[in-house]
Amino acid sequence: MLSSRNNVVRALTVTATAALVIAGLGACSSDADGGGGDASSFPEGDINFIVQAAAGGGSDLTSRALSAELEGILGTSIVVENRPGASGSTAMQYVADQEADGYTIGFAPVEVSMLEHLGFDVLPENYDFLGQVMFSPGVIAVPADSPYDSLDDLVEASQDEAITVANAGAGSIWEAATLGLAEESGADLTPVPFDGGAPAVAAALGGQVDAVVAGAGETVQANADGTLKILALFNDEVHPMLEDVPTAESEGYDLMFGGWGGIYAPTGLPDDVKQALSDAIAEAAESDSFSDAITPSGALPTYKTPEEFTSFVESESERFAGLLGGN
Amino acid sequence: MNPIVEGLESLLDPVVGLGLLLGLLLGMLVGAFPGITATMAVALASGFTLTLEPVQGLAVLLTIYVAANFGDRVPSILVNTPGTPASIATTLDGYPMAKQGRAGLALVISAMASAIGILASMILFTAAAIPIARLALQFGPSEMFALVVFGLTVMISISSKSILKGVLAGALGLALATIGRDPITGDQRFTFGFDALSGGLDFIAIIIGLFGIAELFDQLLTHHAAKVRPISSLGRWWPTKAEYRQSGRALGVGTATGLVVGVIPAAGGDIAGLIGWDRAKRVSKNPEAFGTGSIEGVTASDSASSATLGGSLTTTMALGIPGDSVMAVMIGSMIIWGIQPGPSLFANRPELVVSITAIMVIATLASLLISLVRMKGMVKLLDVPVHYLWATILMFCIVGTYATTNNIITVVVMLVAGVVGLILKRTGFPAGPVVLGLLLGPLAESNLRRALLIDGPVGLVSSPISAVLLALAVFAIALPLVGRARAARRARRSDGDDGPAEHPGDDSSLRSTTTSKGL
Numbered sequence: 001m002l003s004s005r006n007n008v009v010r011a012l013t014v015t016a017t018a019a020l021v022i023a024g025l026g027a028c029s030s031d032a033d034g035g036g037g038d039a040s041s042f043p044e045g046d047i048n049f050i051v052q053a054a055a056g057g058g059s060d061l062t063s064r065a066l067s068a069e070l071e072g073i074l075g076t077s078i079v080v081e082n083r084p085g086a087s088g089s090t091a092m093q094y095v096a097d098q099e100a101d102g103y104t105i106g107f108a109p110v111e112v113s114m115l116e117h118l119g120f121d122v123l124p125e126n127y128d129f130l131g132q133v134m135f136s137p138g139v140i141a142v143p144a145d146s147p148y149d150s151l152d153d154l155v156e157a158s159q160d161e162a163i164t165v166a167n168a169g170a171g172s173i174w175e176a177a178t179l180g181l182a183e184e185s186g187a188d189l190t191p192v193p194f195d196g197g198a199p200a201v202a203a204a205l206g207g208q209v210d211a212v213v214a215g216a217g218e219t220v221q222a223n224a225d226g227t228l229k230i231l232a233l234f235n236d237e238v239h240p241m242l243e244d245v246p247t248a249e250s251e252g253y254d255l256m257f258g259g260w261g262g263i264y265a266p267t268g269l270p271d272d273v274k275q276a277l278s279d280a281i282a283e284a285a286e287s288d289s290f291s292d293a294i295t296p297s298g299a300l301p302t303y304k305t306p307e308e309f310t311s312f313v314e315s316e317s318e319r320f321a322g323l324l325g326g327n
Numbered sequence: 328m329n330p331i332v333e334g335l336e337s338l339l340d341p342v343v344g345l346g347l348l349l350g351l352l353l354g355m356l357v358g359a360f361p362g363i364t365a366t367m368a369v370a371l372a373s374g375f376t377l378t379l380e381p382v383q384g385l386a387v388l389l390t391i392y393v394a395a396n397f398g399d400r401v402p403s404i405l406v407n408t409p410g411t412p413a414s415i416a417t418t419l420d421g422y423p424m425a426k427q428g429r430a431g432l433a434l435v436i437s438a439m440a441s442a443i444g445i446l447a448s449m450i451l452f453t454a455a456a457i458p459i460a461r462l463a464l465q466f467g468p469s470e471m472f473a474l475v476v477f478g479l480t481v482m483i484s485i486s487s488k489s490i491l492k493g494v495l496a497g498a499l500g501l502a503l504a505t506i507g508r509d510p511i512t513g514d515q516r517f518t519f520g521f522d523a524l525s526g527g528l529d530f531i532a533i534i535i536g537l538f539g540i541a542e543l544f545d546q547l548l549t550h551h552a553a554k555v556r557p558i559s560s561l562g563r564w565w566p567t568k569a570e571y572r573q574s575g576r577a578l579g580v581g582t583a584t585g586l587v588v589g590v591i592p593a594a595g596g597d598i599a600g601l602i603g604w605d606r607a608k609r610v611s612k613n614p615e616a617f618g619t620g621s622i623e624g625v626t627a628s629d630s631a632s633s634a635t636l637g638g639s640l641t642t643t644m645a646l647g648i649p650g651d652s653v654m655a656v657m658i659g660s661m662i663i664w665g666i667q668p669g670p671s672l673f674a675n676r677p678e679l680v681v682s683i684t685a686i687m688v689i690a691t692l693a694s695l696l697i698s699l700v701r702m703k704g705m706v707k708l709l710d711v712p713v714h715y716l717w718a719t720i721l722m723f724c725i726v727g728t729y730a731t732t733n734n735i736i737t738v739v740v741m742l743v744a745g746v747v748g749l750i751l752k753r754t755g756f757p758a759g760p761v762v763l764g765l766l767l768g769p770l771a772e773s774n775l776r777r778a779l780l781i782d783g784p785v786g787l788v789s790s791p792i793s794a795v796l797l798a799l800a801v802f803a804i805a806l807p808l809v810g811r812a813r814a815a816r817r818a819r820r821s822d823g824d825d826g827p828a829e830h831p832g833d834d835s836s837l838r839s840t841t842t843s844k845g846l
Contacts, residue, residue, distance in 0.1 A: 054366075054367075054370065055367060055370030055371055055656075056366065056369070056370030056373065056652075056655065056656035056659060057655075057659070058659075060370070061659060061663075064374055081733060082733065083732060083733045083734060084732055085523070085526045085529075085732050085734060085737075086522050086523055086524075086525045086526040087508075087525065087526065089522045089525070090522070090523060090526075090732070090734055093522065118513055119515060120522050120525070121522055122522075164780065164781050169510075170508065170509065170510060170511055170512060170513035171508070171513040190780055190781075192468075192777050192780050192781060193510065193511055193513075193777075194777070195510070195593070195773060198592070198648050198649050198655065199592060199593055199648075201648065202464060202592055202646070202648045203467060203468070205464050205646065205648070206464035206465060206466070206467055207464075208467030208468060208781060209781060217662075220667075221647050221667045221668070221669045221671075222647065222669065224667075224669075224671070225669050225670050225671050227669075227670070293663070296662045296663050296665065297659065297662055297663070
């Protein structure tokens with residue numbers, strides 16, 4: 001009896017430890033005490049950093065790498081909180097609804113300029129954009145045994161029969177890029193949305209589709225292994241990991257498409273808070289350790305000031321209105 | 328140096344040993360915690376392991392992955408709540424066994440079946456990762472659609488007491504699966520303008536609700552009954568010789584199913600467990616025991632869902648395509664370490680492949696050992712007075728579900744699913760087909776439409792793989808119906824009083840009937 005009671009106690013202790021460890025694991029969800037206070041001494045408490053995607057993805061990686069830098073620069077704790085779901089709109093609406101005191105900031109992905117045109121209640125004017133930090137350009141690739149060796153080959157072949165092009169999902173940046181390529185080149189392309197980038201690339205590797213539009217980082221290895229041929233990069237300069245791949249521009253198509261990311265906050269930040277945050281973000285984005293953390297996955301460290309980033313988001317939003325406006 | 332020696336030697340590092348221990352502890356805990364999946368644990372741990380050497384970091388991450396696959400069986404068996412989706416099928420027979428006072432046996436069998444499943448899949452990984460991965464690429468949208476249609480036929484066997492109720496429950500699952508954005512056009516469906524619904528209903532919240540919370544509500548509402556303790560005794564722990572022999576066939580069928588399903592990207596342990604359970608039931612000598620606490624059922628579902636681990640590892644390492652969501656996170660870490668998974672990994676870094684294999688095997692054996700040794704302590708939890716126990720489980724379910732999205736709506740979805748599950752249970756509708764519909768519906772729809780976009784209707788039958796799978800699906804539906812009709816006719820002819828189709832005791836009865844009457 002006594003030993004059984006001991007066992008119960010022991011089991012409960014184990015459970016309690018489990019709960020603690022798991023609570024620790026989930027610390028990303030803990031609330032920071034972001035009391036306003038005198039703005040001149042910003043920051044006085046922890047800053048919440050909202051990520052629209054689950055832990056482990058590209059947005060999460062960028063956010064955590066940047067936060068680590070920001071902590072040192074601002075001298076405060078940054079609590080990264082993942083609020084995935086509903087194409088990222090859940091997190092974006094959450095950020096827009098927080099108090100504009102600088103204690104809630106977030107990762108602003110390319111979707112912030114797209115979701116409005118897909119029927120979500122996400123408007124760029126609800127945010128103060130504090131600076132762009134990265135750009136991850138897209139590519140178009142074909143299976144290794146494909147008859148097409150250049151973007152021109154593919155565009156030409158599409159005049160006889162529509163070319164199927166896999167992408168990461170309906171309403172994704174890579175679907176928009178496919179539509180943009182079709183519009184720019186006059187090619188007859190059928191976008192085939194998959195459930196994420198990896199299955200889309202797999203469909204091209206397996207030859208189920210004629211081509212795939214995906215992030216450069218998702219295709220680098222297959223290109224190096226010779227299982228996939230990258231035809232063109234959707235950027236105006238050659239990618240350091242893909243030195244032999246021509247840019248779409250050099251092939252005669254003016255195309256810039258990619259997943260970019262920056263930092264935003266609810267609109268209406270006090271000027272000095274905005275200044276403190278954007279200065280810190282500029283410094284963090286240009287640090288070597290941030291760059292080292294994001295480049296292996298194919299992203300390019302790319303800094304834009306708050307003003308440049310704000311007008312960039314506007315122009316992206318207008319561009320996507322044209323491409324995705326059907327919805 | 329010989330890559331095998333080099334790969335094994337790198338494991339002698341004491342940090343690797345510590346990593347294994349840490350991974351083991353974390354994996355068991357997150358697995359057993361409903362809602363918190365191995366993916367979340369690996370993602371958060373990867374933030375810390377990046378500063379380690381690759382082999383040290385992989386030891387932590389891979390061990391979490393393996394140990395969670397053992398931990399998640401415990402709540403499935405003891406409280407009918409899958410710790411992660413991979414252990415959904417474990418509830419079908421594991422919980423009835425626990426209710427019959429055979430929890431100890433169920434836990435031991437489950438851990439052994441899981442270990443054998445993983446080890447078998449690691450043998451396949453070691454022997455033929457690259458050719459198998461190439462084969463996996465043959466699975467395009469039309470093949471995937473055919474596989475999923477085949478998977479949907481499992482609905483019939485999970486609901487064999489009343490096929491009508493089972494199919495209706497399955498239809499409910501399929502209907503719920505249409506909520507959200509259209510997978511191809513992105514149009515909103517049944518979202519009523521709420522952005523929160525546009526991602527569809529959260530699958531983890533639904534399974535915790537339908538299985539765990541529904542059971543909990545059921546227990547709360549039956550407090551007038553003399554004894555509502557979920558499990559009255561644990562019974563013996565070790566299987567008898569006859570029981571080992573009896574589960575042999577189920578083990579073979581389950582493992583084979585898991586090996587096949589595992590290498591198909593986008594099909595994981597949850598689907599494999601359900602298909603493996605169904606396959607084993609069809610070849611079993613005692614199919615009527617399935618769903619009522621059959622050892623074979625537990626063996627088949629756990630060996631099948633665990634045997635997918637090696638398959639996921641195969642596509643991940645040999646193609647660079649993540650086999651499941653844990654592997655997607657793992658690839659992210661590996662790339663930062665400067666390791667590019669893909670065919671070249673096997674040529675350029677054979678010693679790393681050896682290390683990975685060895686870590687998986689050690690983690691499996693250690694998890695099995697811990698499961699067998701520590702389970703007696705864990706099960707003592709059930710000596711806690713029932714009102715504390717269920718309250719604690721409810722709290723854990725709420726915290727775990729909230730942690731998946733940090734959004735209270737997910738918790739609301741779980742509780743509503745619990746109420747729906749209770750209604751289904753009280754009216755004799757099985758929850759299994761609802762989950763099956765929810766799991767497979769979106770895969771069936773999106774892959775069908777992709778296949779149609781790519782090749783048109785011809786593509787569905789012109790591929791030999793999909794043609795065979797579709798034919799198997801037709802047989803899977805037709806054979807039990809024919810068998811049933813024949814049995815009914817024979818029963819009538821012999822004027823017997825035990826027509827199998829009419830007697831729940833003779834047919835595999837539903838979990839819901841055993842759970843409400845079992846004690």
